[in-house]
Amino acid sequence: MTSIREWFVLRALDPDHEWELRAACADTPDLLDTFTHPGRQPRDAEALAVCGRCTVLPQCQAAAVERGDTFGIRGGRRLG
Ligand code: SF4
Numbered sequence: 653m654t655s656i657r658e659w660f661v662l663r664a665l666d667p668d669h670e671w672e673l674r675a676a677c678a679d680t681p682d683l684l685d686t687f688t689h690p691g692r693q694p695r696d697a698e699a700l701a702v703c704g705r706c707t708v709l710p711q712c713q714a715a716a717v718e719r720g721d722t723f724g725i726r727g728g729r730r731l732g
Pocket of ligand 1: 713
């Protein structure tokens with residue numbers, strides 16, 4: 653099974669995704685379900701706090717817009 657950190661590293665092999673190596677959420681596997689399925693307070697607040705200290709928040713926001721993400725916690729925002 654691939655860990656979330658391994659998944660980020662594999663994606664980062666693509667130069668367009670290099671920034672994902674610095675994703676703060678990659679080091680919070682216990683919050684993965686919250687990032688992908690928000691709405692489970694108070695874990696949403698924990699996930700948003702991780703975004704708040706993430707150094708690649710602007711890149712994450714831009715990628716979410718580019719992908720048309722409509723669900724999950726991305727770039728410090730709860731999308732759905
Ligand atoms: S801004 Fe939040 S969702 Fe985006 S990479 Fe950083 S921690 Fe993850």
